[in-house]
Amino acid sequence: MHMTVAIEKRPARWSRRSExxxxxxxxxxxxxxxxxxxxxxxxxxxxxxxxxxxGTIYLYYGSKEELMRAAxxxxxQPKLQFAEEVMERSERSTRDMLRLIAAxxxxxxxxxSSRGILKLLVSECRxxxxxxxxxxxxxxxxxxxxxxxxxxxxxxxGELRDIDxxxxxxxxxxxxxxxxxWQHSLGLFEKPSIDPRVYLETYVDMLFQGLGKPA
Amino acid sequence: MHMTVAIEKRPARWSRRSExxxxxxxxxxxxxxxxxxxxxxxxxxxxxxxxxxxGTIYLYYGSKEELMRAAxxxxxQPKLQFAEEVMERSERSTRDMLRLIAAxxxxxxxxxSSRGILKLLVSECRxxxxxxxxxxxxxxxxxxxxxxxxxxxxxxxGELRDIDxxxxxxxxxxxxxxxxxWQHSLGLFEKPSIDPRVYLETYVDMLFQGLGKPA
Amino acid sequence: MHMTVAIEKRPARWSRRSExxxxxxxxxxxxxxxxxxxxxxxxxxxxxxxxxxxGTIYLYYGSKEELMRAAxxxxxQPKLQFAEEVMERSERSTRDMLRLIAAxxxxxxxxxSSRGILKLLVSECRxxxxxxxxxxxxxxxxxxxxxxxxxxxxxxxGELRDIDxxxxxxxxxxxxxxxxxWQHSLGLFEKPSIDPRVYLETYVDMLFQGLGKPA
Amino acid sequence: MHMTVAIEKRPARWSRRSExxxxxxxxxxxxxxxxxxxxxxxxxxxxxxxxxxxGTIYLYYGSKEELMRAAxxxxxQPKLQFAEEVMERSERSTRDMLRLIAAxxxxxxxxxSSRGILKLLVSECRxxxxxxxxxxxxxxxxxxxxxxxxxxxxxxxGELRDIDxxxxxxxxxxxxxxxxxWQHSLGLFEKPSIDPRVYLETYVDMLFQGLGKPA
DNA sequence: GATGAATGAGTATTCATTCAT
DNA sequence: AATGAATGAATACTCATTCAT
Numbered sequence: 055m056h057m058t059v060a061i062e063k064r065p066a067r068w069s070r071r072s073e074x075x076x077x078x079x080x081x082x083x084x085x086x087x088x089x090x091x092x093x094x095x096x097x098x099x100x101x102x103x104x105x106x107x108x109g110t111i112y113l114y115y116g117s118k119e120e121l122m123r124a125a126x127x128x129x130x131q132p133k134l135q136f137a138e139e140v141m142e143r144s145e146r147s148t149r150d151m152l153r154l155i156a157a158x159x160x161x162x163x164x165x166x167s168s169r170g171i172l173k174l175l176v177s178e179c180r181x182x183x184x185x186x187x188x189x190x191x192x193x194x195x196x197x198x199x200x201x202x203x204x205x206x207x208x209x210x211x212g213e214l215r216d217i218d219x220x221x222x223x224x225x226x227x228x229x230x231x232x233x234x235x236w237q238h239s240l241g242l243f244e245k246p247s248i249d250p251r252v253y254l255e256t257y258v259d260m261l262f263q264g265l266g267k268p269a
Numbered sequence: 270m271h272m273t274v275a276i277e278k279r280p281a282r283w284s285r286r287s288e289x290x291x292x293x294x295x296x297x298x299x300x301x302x303x304x305x306x307x308x309x310x311x312x313x314x315x316x317x318x319x320x321x322x323x324g325t326i327y328l329y330y331g332s333k334e335e336l337m338r339a340a341x342x343x344x345x346q347p348k349l350q351f352a353e354e355v356m357e358r359s360e361r362s363t364r365d366m367l368r369l370i371a372a373x374x375x376x377x378x379x380x381x382s383s384r385g386i387l388k389l390l391v392s393e394c395r396x397x398x399x400x401x402x403x404x405x406x407x408x409x410x411x412x413x414x415x416x417x418x419x420x421x422x423x424x425x426x427g428e429l430r431d432i433d434x435x436x437x438x439x440x441x442x443x444x445x446x447x448x449x450x451w452q453h454s455l456g457l458f459e460k461p462s463i464d465p466r467v468y469l470e471t472y473v474d475m476l477f478q479g480l481g482k483p484a
Numbered sequence: 485m486h487m488t489v490a491i492e493k494r495p496a497r498w499s500r501r502s503e504x505x506x507x508x509x510x511x512x513x514x515x516x517x518x519x520x521x522x523x524x525x526x527x528x529x530x531x532x533x534x535x536x537x538x539g540t541i542y543l544y545y546g547s548k549e550e551l552m553r554a555a556x557x558x559x560x561q562p563k564l565q566f567a568e569e570v571m572e573r574s575e576r577s578t579r580d581m582l583r584l585i586a587a588x589x590x591x592x593x594x595x596x597s598s599r600g601i602l603k604l605l606v607s608e609c610r611x612x613x614x615x616x617x618x619x620x621x622x623x624x625x626x627x628x629x630x631x632x633x634x635x636x637x638x639x640x641x642g643e644l645r646d647i648d649x650x651x652x653x654x655x656x657x658x659x660x661x662x663x664x665x666w667q668h669s670l671g672l673f674e675k676p677s678i679d680p681r682v683y684l685e686t687y688v689d690m691l692f693q694g695l696g697k698p699a
Numbered sequence: 700m701h702m703t704v705a706i707e708k709r710p711a712r713w714s715r716r717s718e719x720x721x722x723x724x725x726x727x728x729x730x731x732x733x734x735x736x737x738x739x740x741x742x743x744x745x746x747x748x749x750x751x752x753x754g755t756i757y758l759y760y761g762s763k764e765e766l767m768r769a770a771x772x773x774x775x776q777p778k779l780q781f782a783e784e785v786m787e788r789s790e791r792s793t794r795d796m797l798r799l800i801a802a803x804x805x806x807x808x809x810x811x812s813s814r815g816i817l818k819l820l821v822s823e824c825r826x827x828x829x830x831x832x833x834x835x836x837x838x839x840x841x842x843x844x845x846x847x848x849x850x851x852x853x854x855x856x857g858e859l860r861d862i863d864x865x866x867x868x869x870x871x872x873x874x875x876x877x878x879x880x881w882q883h884s885l886g887l888f889e890k891p892s893i894d895p896r897v898y899l900e901t902y903v904d905m906l907f908q909g910l911g912k913p914a
Numbered sequence: 915g916a917t918g919a920a921t922g923a924g925t926a927t928t929c930a931t932t933c934a935t
Numbered sequence: 936a937a938t939g940a941a942t943g944a945a946t947a948c949t950c951a952t953t954c955a956t
Binding site: 179180183189194208225229232238239257263 | 305394401405423428429439450457475
């Protein structure tokens, strides 16, 4: 009951005033928040990068905090959509679907819109606990659901071992999650920088075959 | 009359303990920097948590930045030591060594000394590039060397498949790395919070056997 | 009801007058720097005297130091102009020209623009050596040139003894220089305070006739 | 009546606690106050130059301000003594006495004890008005008395023109006063720096003969 | 007496926010 | 709507002063 309603329209809590217009503002804000963190980002720099004046920000967002929330909301949305699409192509093998996910992950991560929200959330969630809750409940929950379905389906189809999907979930997704964070932080300083293509191939490979020599 | 009272006990505004101070300061600083990030941490709070006054910080560290550097250097040291110790017990199987590492990882991550430096570095490395370089070159390099030896040894001993250690390195270590970051950030908001014990067991398991059903 | 009242007149916390600001700021700064010295002058007081808030200063000057430099540069300019003008009226006798200079000196010294820079420079030149060099090279050099011309011209015209102009320069100008400094410092405490008019007349008189009884 | 008493013992107002002992402290303080001014001088630097610790200063002086007062008092004393001595040798010509004074002035000015008090007073008198009053009333008054006697004596002896001593006083002494200030301030930056020997000879010369050509 | 670690009030500077234009 | 000058609360840092040793 509630769920149906909830999906139809969720208005409050993340107020939706002027969602679409200042896309450039939100975009600029996201980039800078990801790069520097919330406190170290000056609204003046956001304004400059968006090509407007400082005051203009306040025509659309009531405060710096609200701007960050809007930026995060915007960046999070694409992530919420891909999973379902993949699931439709259910005729594919689990391994192929994993490859698909990995490829999308990579592409998505380098697309500007969602660049580094995860790094931002990691950095700021303790200063803005509602953001932490929002992300865990709204975004990760859906991710969890998707991955659980994927794992269960793989087991059912006899493509995966008979593992406990709940327990494996976190470990299985960890390399993808870390890559997302890493590419916007320490990954920028690694000398032989990680090649995401190789990383993701290796990931799928390892996931399926493990490291152990089959007895 | 008044005098007598006044003389009896004054609460001793401070005491002299020059040797212990730097450690306490750095400890308090590390905790707050990890929790709030560099910019959002006020030196006054650091001082308060360390039980001293604002000015005292400057007796030991020239600036907020220097304090953070010191905190990071200090927190990083223990990390640099464990790996070698494990390597000594070379009679063990690769799987046992992995378990050992995982167990230590967990313990170490909750020990105060190194709490969340990695989260801190992820958050701040773009604002303090030299910290990024420092960590990648000093700390991660050693970690890489250790893991490469471990993988190669496993292959030589016939315990691991004939994989490319260089390529697998990042993926293999990713779940451990992520856990470290996660426990100090979004992990605090996950509703069924991750049980590190289960996580690490699953990790070792997955690493060795993979998910795929052996043909 | 309340609203009506509220709308009627709000005292307009500030108004926009970007062109006038720097001048007012520099003026206020100069007055206070001369009065109290650089270190003892609080920017808040400067702001208050200029009728703006603390932050406004930083819209025009990057730092307290830069503000002082600007103040000094501004105050120094008028000084650099008068000398040449006097020199034009070259038909006058040396004694008349001296009177003219003395009169201008007095007037100039009480005009707001140049109030007490010399006292400020005396006080601060050792803390800001470049200011010392700047003043000696830019301002005093021109002053020297002017006085040398004046003395040489006087000798040529047979109005002055055959003195060594280079040697006399410093001594001849000393009473004027001192007066400038004095009026902004100890002169304020002298009980029978110096009457600049009398002082300058006496100066010209002494300069020409000396104290000695002509043999 | 009052005067007699006043000369015998003047105890309060310039408290005399521990006048003699920490001569090095006062000496160091004087040097630094003259060089940097009151506000810009850190007690730590004073302590260091005197070879003691910061806390030691407070064993002898209750505050930074009191230290400066003590330093000024100390530096002023020698000045108060010379004049009378000169006056004793009353058989000399006015010109010779002037030369004596000038020579002493120069020497005194480079002696450490009195180095630059005048510059210090010029710089700080408006922040410490009692210092301004003290100097004007105690020190300058005596100086004035001495110079007045000298001028009157010269006139009486027929060595000087029949000038108004009161009016000439300030102008006559100005070059000496300025030299004292100058040598501790802008004089340090003048490119062909003033040679005090030449300056003082020229001074005496100018004083007696003036610049004007005798008709 | 002497020390220097510790204190905390004070100040320069930054930056989110407001508002006259 | 948009601007950017102006504001002032917030914070890093300094330094006179205190006091346990």
